[in-house]
Amino acid sequence: MSSNSTVHTAQAILQQIRDKGVTFGSIFETLDVAATAQDSEAQALYDTLMKDALPWAFKVVQRELCTEILHLSQQCHGFHFNNVKATANFLDGSFMREAAMRMNKEAPLLWKLIKGLLDSNPKSRRVGTEDGEESIAEQEALGRIGDLEEGDLGDIGGEDGQMDIDSAEESEEENDKMQVDEVPDVDENGISSKESDGKNKKKLKRQQRAMRRRASLHVIKSVVCISIFLQSSNERCNYLQSVLGLFYHSAAVPEKVIEVLAHAGLSISLSSIHRSVKSLSAEATKRIRNSVQTLTTAFAYDNFDIHFKTSQPTVEHSTSFISATSATAIPLFNVVDPSALRCSRELWEKDPLNPAPLLTPVQVDLNDMLRFHKESEAAKPPDEPTKLNPFLERYAWHIRDILLQHGPRDLKKRFATKLGEPDPINQIPVHKTEQIPCRAMNIKESTPDGNVEVMECLLNQGGIGDPHDDSFDSQGDVDMSESVLLVHGDLLTKERLDSVRTSRAIEETPKRRFQFAIFVPGLFHFKMACVDALWRTWIQPTAARTDPNSLYQHVGILRPKETGKVGTNPGFRRMHDIIHHDLWASMLDCWKLEAASRNPKWTTLDEFMKSEPSWQLIEDMSRNIVKKYVGTTPDVSKERRKPSDERDDIFANQILRNYNELLYIETSHAMNAGDIGRVEETFLQWIYIFRATGKHKYAAQMLRFMINLRDVYPPELSRIIRWNWLCNPTGKLKAFRGVDWLNQVIYGGSGSNRTMEHIIEESILIELFRECHVTVEKGFHLVNCTITHHPPNMERTLRRLARQFEEVSPHEFKPGRRADYQVPDKIAQGMHEIQTAKRIDPTTDDNVDGSAEVEAEDLFDD
Incomplete structure (x- = not known):
């Protein structure tokens, strides 16, 4: 048959197909169905057509796919990366999403093919198979990828995002429970319909999460596969490989592994990485x-x-x-x-x-100290007759916060919106x-x-x-x-x-x-000095460890395997946690005693919660706790001046410790909140404590700086210093840190790269390497790559420590009770030493104020 005759016959066939409204696809689908139904004639015809048509169709599809790849590899589509002229603006947390959208738009056939091959097993599919459902799932996946928030040190990688999902699910469950009738329906097995519905909803949510995760991974894998095709077709089309190459380099991945990944199309070469780093x-x-x-x-x-x-x-x-x-x-x-x-x-x-x-x-002279006292918040009168002075009001706020965070759970649900924050003094804008x-x-x-x-x-x-x-x-x-x-x-x-x-x-x-x-x-080192001063006061003296209510004995409950370490050199983070946990248990004990004094029926905090107290009552009780159980210097001095048979040494020690620990909590909270005015308000008391604990240099230098800010520097310079005394690496609420905290981590390299020359060369790229990690974590939807963990559940530990408080009863005044050791009031002692010496500057070098070694866990600040 001649070629003209073949063309004429083909045209006639096509015309007949168009006249009938039939497509080639419908023909093959009909034959496929008939062949499946074991129609021998249809099977033979189907086999013949497949034998002739499949190679032809494959060539057509292959040609179209290659055309799309070549089109997508053009520079205008943004997948090129010049390693010699690399700049930091190439890092974008949403690059995976943008790449997926661009690939889907410019190469739709290739995109659909890859997605189909990745989901080729119908039995393992969890996403919808219909085009509409698949499109919706894909759009949702694109919306999730790259949207994870950048975390602080300790939660970089999306832990917050995961927590948001969990909290959203809990709130949904709570809303569902509120809409359920109060009278539950019970089936024949004794299982209420409410419980059954709750289990089904949890199961459905797990399935939905799995479906969303699978859809996101399909999008990511599709982008990776197509990126490999693009680089193989055009070596300059290596954007994804360049990002991953720098990520591997910054993570100290061995060079041999990088070479393997480069040969697999998942990284640029080592020489290209080095050129990028140099640029x-x-x-x-x-x-x-x-x-x-x-x-x-x-x-x-x-x-x-x-x-x-x-x-x-x-x-x-x-x-x-x-x-x-x-x-x-x-x-x-x-x-x-x-x-x-x-x-x-x-x-x-x-x-x-x-x-x-x-x-x-x-x-600097003693008159400055007197002036600072008169200007302090502690010297101001209360705003209202029912309130405390502004400084102690913040103590009362922390006591309320402890009740809501660690007391009965229903209290937090009822009053979370009432708590608010302490009144600011000089708040740095977020x-x-x-x-x-x-x-x-x-x-x-x-x-x-x-x-x-x-x-x-x-x-x-x-x-x-x-x-x-x-x-x-x-x-x-x-x-x-x-x-x-x-x-x-x-x-x-x-x-x-x-x-x-x-x-x-x-x-x-x-x-x-x-x-x-x-x-x-540096306020980070200042905070470490505060912790060290409290350790010197409450744990270092051997005589201070034997009382059953001593902080050292409480450490045996909080950290039973670390008493030796705590007694010698606990480090910042360990003592930071001990102070917090000890104060939580102490304040909960005070809440229980205060509740019982109000109503004998309120024998526990749970009973108190069941009475549905008002927020006004809780505020009043918190202020009463400050008056009764938080010992200021006049309070402690008054107690200890009593005759021996009228005073209670255990009680005096405890109220003094409550004050010291609340002072540290206030300092830490003010720093994290970015209220530099509140931080400054604590300086005077810390200066006295530093002086009394042998940290003379810290006392002198902090006082000198206070005077410079108030009397020496021009007002605008002082304002600039105060608003830049703390930094906020993430731009989030309650995420302020001391500026010296920023400078504690440096990239060291590994293997043959671990040289001083290498560190000097690449130390300038620390921030870029961090951004590279964030970009990869967002792009690959890594939601659980935090370098820290959720805070441990302290409920059982606090209950055990609460039993110790019940046995010793340190908050119940018992005349004539003795303690093995009267813990000195370091604030009063520091005042006395300064007044006696009639000078502030250190007279001797105590050699104790050196720069303490900072461990990795110390950087996970609260």
Whole structure:
């Protein structure tokens, strides 16, 4: 048959098919159904058509799919990544969703094929098979992918998102229960319809979650498969592989594993990764300069130690221990007038170190302490006759918070909206703090000279300096002679910088005199000092451990396997938790006693809850608890001045401990809330405690800084310092941290990469690596990759500690009761020492205020 005749016959057949309204698809489907019904003639015809038509159809589909891949691999569709010119803006938490939408739009046939192959087993399908249902499930999956919130340290990866799902399910269940009739229907097996409905709903929700998860994973796997096709067709089309490659690199994945993944199409090559890192490092260097040269950026730096171990030390390659320095730049928040930071000359004119000051330098004396007392919240009268003074009102708030959080559950449900927050004093607006990691420095900052090198290096990285210096680049550097820079750090950093300023006071230029450096005490280290002071007060003395109501005995209940560690060197996080847990149990005991004093029938908090108390009653009771069971210095002094047969040493110790622990809780809560005014309100009492516990340097430095903020610095500079004393890495409520907290983690590399040169090269990319992790976690819907866990259920532990309170009854005054050890009131002791010495500055070096070693768990702050 000639070709013309074949074409003529084909055209006639097609015309007949169109006239009948038939499609090729319907023909094959009809034959498929007939063949399934074991129609021999239909089966033969079907086999013949499949033998001839399937290869042809496959070629047609293959050609169309290849066309779609080539179309999708074009640069205009956004899947190209240039490793040599890599920039940080390529990281986007929603890249997986955008890639899926673009692939679905530009290559619909390819997208549908991949999705179908991924769901090829009908028995394992949990999503709808209808086109409409499948489309809806896919759209929902696209909406979920990339929408996970970025978490704080400890919940990065979406733990909050998972918690939101759980809480939403609980609220739905509660709403469902409220709509159910009060009289339950019971079946023949004794199971109520309410219970049956509840089980069915939970089962249905589990199935729905599984279906949503499967739909999300299908979308992710489809994007991965198509990305492999694109890179195989065009090596420049490697966006997903580049993101994953940097993720592997930042996670210290072994090079051999990365090579395997690159050959599998799931990463770029090692050389490409290194080119990307080099390009990103160059961009990060420019970013530091751009920020610092505005002269509205602060620095924070701290030392870090690395032990480079060698399996077999030799003369050429011995095991080495290196102490280096890491730093970060933090653009200042809410600098309304940048000229407020150009006050270096004004401050130098009244600086005590100035050999020829134009104004009388401000000195620290006892009158300052008296003035701070008069201006404190504790000295103010109550706002209303039924209330306490503003400082103790916040204690009452914490006592109410403990009742709602750890008392009967129904109380929290009833009064959660009533609790609110303590009245703010100087609340920092919630904002997300930007930080720009600086390049690590192979400098030991434990000496004044080391600090000079660190600051010089940071100024050089930032591109600022003094035009009189030979190293100043007039074309690229910015003159900082008139400006001040905020520097955050620990106490030792402050002492070394002070030593530098003292020795250089006679230099000619402001930069050489280091008069630009305004040191801001790191509140994370301050908080660690507070915990250490309480440990010295309540646990360190051996005599303080034997009383059955001592904090050390309570540690035996809270942490029975850690009493040895707590007695010697507990560390910050362990003591932080012990203080919280001990106070929770103590306040619950106070609530029980206060309830019983109001009504003898309220023998337990559960009985009290059943009476449906009003919020006004709870507020009144919390204030009464403060009056009865929280011992201020006058209260404790009054108790201990009584004759021995009229006083109760156990009671006096307990009310004093309640006060100390509430002081720490208030400090911690105020820091997390970002209320720097409330944080400052606690300083005076901590200064006395530091003085009495041997932390003289902390006492002196914190007092000096308080005076600088109030009397030395210009008002606008003080406002800028206060609003940048805390940072908020996530931009969430109650997520403020000390700025020095930001500088505690650094990327160390692994294997052959674990060298000081590698750390210096890549330390500048710490923040970018973190963003890369967040991007991958969002893109791949990793909802449970938190580095911490939910808080443990303390209910049983608190009940056991409550039994100890019941046995000892420390909150019930019993005249003549003795204690093995009278815990000193460190606030009163500190006052006495300062008044006796008639000076604030430390007279001796107690050598106890060094920078404490920070462990990983210490960073999981509450």
